[in-house]
Amino acid sequence: MALTPPEAKIWWNEKVERGELVWIVIAFLWGLVMFFMMVYWHLEGQQNLSNEVYRISPEKFLAKTEKFTEQYKVREEAGIPVAKAPAGSDVYMLARLWEWWPILELEKGQTYRVHLSSVDWQHGFSLQPVNVNIQVHPGLEHVVTITPTQTGEFSVVCNEFCGVGHHTMIGRIHVVDK
Amino acid sequence: MSIAESHSGIIGGIAARFRTCPATGLQIDLAAERLIKANAVAAVVFLLVGGVFGLLVALTRWPAVHLLPADMFYLVLTAHGLDVLLLWILFFEMAVLYFASAVLLNCRLAAPRFAWLAFILMLVGGVLTNIAVLQGDSSVMFTSYVPMQASPNFYLGLILFAVGALIGCLVFLGTLVIAKEEKTYEGSIPLVTFGALTACIIAIFTIASGAIILIPTWLWSLGYISHIDTLMYKLIWWGMGHSSQQINVAAHVAVWYAIAAITVGAKPLSEKVSRTAFLMYILFLQLASAHHLLVEPGISAEWKVFNTSYAMYLAVLGSLIHGMTVPGAIEAAQRRNGFVNGAFEWLRKAPWGNPAFAGMFLSLVLFGFLGGISGVVLGTEQINILMHNTLYVPGHFHATVVAGTTLAFMALTYLVLPLIFQRKVILPGLAKWQPYLFAIGVSGISLFMMGAGTLGVSRRHWDITFSDAALSFDYPSAAFLMLGLNGLSAILAAVGGGLYIVITVGSLLFGEKVTADNVVEALGPMPTRKVSEAVKEYGNAGTFHLPGTYILVAVFFTAFVLYYFVNWKYVSDLWPMG
Amino acid sequence: MATKTKEPEAASERIPPMQRLLDNPFLLLFLGVTMPTVLYLMWGLMEITQIPIAE
């Protein structure tokens, strides 16, 4: 009875039923499979989160992003600059209340180093409809290497609560053919 | 206490007053009993408040209804998380701790004065934090990620609440010591008490983490500290935030064992196996706080993989073991009760009309199938990229903490009312349906939020049409459907939850007194044998024959493996990144 | 449990070590707090404090 002390004084040596044992072994092995699946994906898989991260002051990241935007601005959309950097280069996107800035234009099949950071609170980079979700912190510059495989208009929804304008915080990434 | 002779016992030089439980013959310390009552009542009150907030949140997220304005939505969502996740659950857990120590060990409660102090601190803290939130300047979500700042009383209330809970844990441990010294039981503590001990140990780590991070954050909100590192905050905060969910798991598994024992006379298949499974929890469960940091910059993949997998899924192993031994114990007991035909007569003829049993079994199934599987999948490092901060996350944890923990606690209430409050459950005809109603509603909430999350819908988000935004984005129309169905399910769940509150409070106020003559009947329908007999019986079941349980486990395992790899397929379709 | 026959005092000597661990709440408490403190908190804090500074 689970509500009373075990019947036998020494219960550790009691025999375990076969059915129970079999299940324990299966469950343990399944745990190993799931564990090594993550390790395997780091070695062979294409989708892993980079851990290239630097501490940076919000002012400095803002300055870097502004310089980048000025250099590569090709047009504006809804008053927001669109930056198109050479294929395969470093691109910047900052989060602030309540926008992702600037808009990026990328080429399909090219690999970019996307620098993400916030200049105020935490925000959530949620690339839709691809569904890639990355947390963005103030003070941390996160360099994510990413290779778009589809063309079209993609949105960056903020999915970390960031105050009363959180649901208006949307950014844009265009992916175009070469 | 009119029902049985109450007497004062002088134990260890301190007078404690006891009554004898007519159902079990246990000596119940009246001080412990009063504390159990107080904590349980506080829990139910906060469930009521928090549940109403939950309904408001769900109705706002239903695009066609969109009930509250944005600022109110975020305020109410903050309050919902706090009231249900912290206050309802932890008050109830304090009641479980006192029950599993003083009552089950036949012992007086250690330092009841301190237990009252704990209760008052928790109550004052809980109310203080609620007031801070309702004043409107602390809509920071219950996670309160820095550098977003709440008013100082928000943090202070949480600190007081945590200190109170810590004192409660120490009272529990003290009671274990007294019981051992005064030899109120022989051999090892009961399995249910061991489960409660597991919960208590996890709670102590939880509360310590909370103190380490909330005290500086409180000082920061007062201006005494200039900066809190955002990543450190999250690391330590989740040491509290996630571990507190692991308290729930340990507690509700203990509750499953207890309800199975009382309602069908189940005894653990193997003390060794069940206790080792709890040991896995003690050692590894808390590492899973890493689930919340999987897409965070600045922490290595080694740390993430090791911690998110509870050191190679050893704590999941614990859960998988309980997931078999609880139904297995029920099947063995039911077979002893005479239901031996086929693979499933034991299950078909289980006391489904007894809300305690029905709630327990639904909790077990939903926690395993919905909460457990989705949790392990969500906690897989790379799969988390797909789901982090989407509605999948609340979908998952409503399956664990609502369909699992909350439903288990509701089920237990149907036994606590007659055994501790000594009141018969009123409206038995409705009580019978309550667990089903709530379970269906909550399953809906979980599934539809998970569905919306799979479509990329963000959690904690007021407007998925982005009507006030500079740019626009359209979620697939299925997402709108999901949120509508979520709203409908929320109404069902709220009716089920409301019914629980009406029945509980009504039974306290108007329930017929339970006496030695009607106590067995008051515990609800049971299979043939009488409870006092069932509860006292140990007896080896001999060799087990558990075909039904094996089939259930096989179905579960198949679902788990399939769903797991389906999600890897989704990951492999994402844009390559590294 | 009242009907149990008294076992000799020496019986406690023969209780297997694992059962003794599981019967000892404070040892379990120690393990349950140390494991996550070291593996989750301290390891994590070490990594966070070692994040390099951007040039």
Ligand code: HEM
């Ligand atoms: C009638 C019952 C309930 C309903 C209808 C309900 C509904 C919801 C909804 C719709 C959300 C919002 C998801 C979002 O927008 O991010 C939510 C969040 C949440 N719910 Fe519930 N819920 C209920 C009961 C509970 C219970 C009993 C618990 C805990 C034991 C709970 C814990 C939470 C937590 C922790 C959150 C997250 C808050 C946050 O993101 O800060 N809920 N709930």
Ligand SMILES: [Cu+2]
């Ligand atoms: Cu944001």
Ligand SMILES: [Cu+2]
């Ligand atoms: Cu946001």
